[in-house]
Amino acid sequence: MELFDNLLIGLSTALELKNLGFCLIGVLIGTAIGVLPGIGPIPTIALLLPFTFGMEPAGAMIMLAGIFYGAQYGGSTTAILVNVPGETSSVVTCLDGHQMARQGRAGLALAIAALSSFFAGTVATIVIALLSVPLAALALKFTAVEYFSLLVLGLIAAVVLAHGSVARSLSMVLLGLLLGLVGIDVSSGAARMTFGVPALSDGLDFVPVAMGMFGLAEIIANLERPAERHVVSQAVRGLIPSWADLKQAFPAMVRGTALGSALGVLPGGGAALPPFSSYALEKKLAKDPSRFGHGAIEGVAGPEAANNAGAQTSFIPLLTLGIPANALMALMIGALMMQGIQPGPQIMREQPQLVWGVIASMWVGNLMLLVINLPLIGLWVSMLRIPYRLLFPAIVLFCCIGTYGISNSLFNVWLMLGCAAIGYFFIKVGVEPAPLLLGLVLGPQLEEYFRRAMLLADGDFSVFLTRPISAGLLVVVALLLAAMLSPMVVRGRKQALAE
């Protein structure tokens, strides 16, 4: 069986002592930032990118991936104990998880959340392993034409499935594409929008952009809101769920995992959308929907499984096609490129150790999270007592040093400063910057594929429609856009996102 061979290669990489170490560091950092509201995985990964230069690619990716799914675990701890979502993906967990905590069932809620996440993580690892090979094989048939259409689909789907206004998000994608064009044009050598600044000739680094818009702008916005954080200080007891609890939670776990895995693979998927959908589904299926919001165990199990499954399967488009499903995966692509690895279907053949190592490490990491998180819960709770007045200056400082460290240039620090101001402006006018980051990372690829496709077709645009795969992808784009314009779907989407 090829699948087992692959997983064995992966496990042998993931179980190397140093990679186990990186995995542990990743999930610990991830849990910490997940627990702390106000710091998300995007600025954290951006911050740590410069320090992965010296590492082997597999170790670097294993650690960065660990931060991402570790953050999903940590986010639910805060949601349950403090009723503040540590991450956006754990907003739903607040609803029933915190109610359970108030009824004295905090231990059970935490245990169910952890078990659901572990179950979903295990299944999602298998899903990734199963889907990767055929998808990568399909992707090898792709030419520049198909790639261009796929990138367009990825960008459009990311916009449609994300929160917020579609028009605003589309404009952010375009802005990101425009920023991605800054620098020396690879085919002609002409400087574009560099304004005579030598540091711009290699293009804009996305790390300062991400740190400014996601890290610093968030801090400024957080400081404007009045501080209100009170930790429910109660001893967490009863971590072992009873048989009856498990029986009640298990079907929700399975459904959440299935839903999360499916939604995570979609471009624009990831960890945010699945928990909402899962919560809505559980509420609809329940015999007595009124229990939800008052400590229903399914309301914790389903969404927690869904967000973890979604977080993991959102790696599939990245690993097989080299296309990021969301802003975070865009950062991971950046990490690969910094290691000198061009993401795309060929990495499965050329770097099996890397790809399967990362996949297997996800399962190992999930096991670590289960084992270390429940006993350490007291430690994570005490982290919540660190006052924000000390936390944010430290983040500002580390963002500065980290940005400087990417290429030892102060220009990047100034760039981050500018992006922080722009990011703050975006928060004020109500735009999400995530599509911008996606556009920035994909911009150069989009242009290159378009150029090659046009060379192949001699400038004939109809080539995108005469090739079957490309046409199919573009039909999906058209359907998505048409759906967004129809008033019925707009209303339904608003409702779904509001729930």
Added chain:
Amino acid sequence: MTRLRLDRRDLLLGAFLVAVAAGALYATRTLSVGHAADMGPGYMPRVVSLALLGFGLFFLARSARGATATIEPVRLRPLLAVLAAVGVFALTAERLGLAIASVLTVLLAGLATRETKPLESMGFALLLSALAALLFIKVLALPIPLWPR
């Protein structure tokens, strides 16, 4: 008759996008555009800027529809303090060294909120500076001076 109320969020976003698109079109005006089969360096910038310009104008037009949401008031203290902290780091890191730049950055950032206590902030700044020096210069060997040159 009531005065026409503009949606400030759409208005500002639209104006920003139009300005960026116009700037990009101006900055790339000398690049050859070419045509699809033989794209010049100016092809993509032109296409993307024009699309962006379209979106900007769309938001400007939409803002006349009336206000649907208000902008929360801007509070200058956190904004200026955090931006100044980053700026000070950029100005001092290479001249005064990481140790001093870190202390200044943390102290300035602390000004962003009234909750900061001067003594605590000073001690914390020194601690972070030492930590940063240890981690970034000793462990990660970042080529940045520790003290003024």
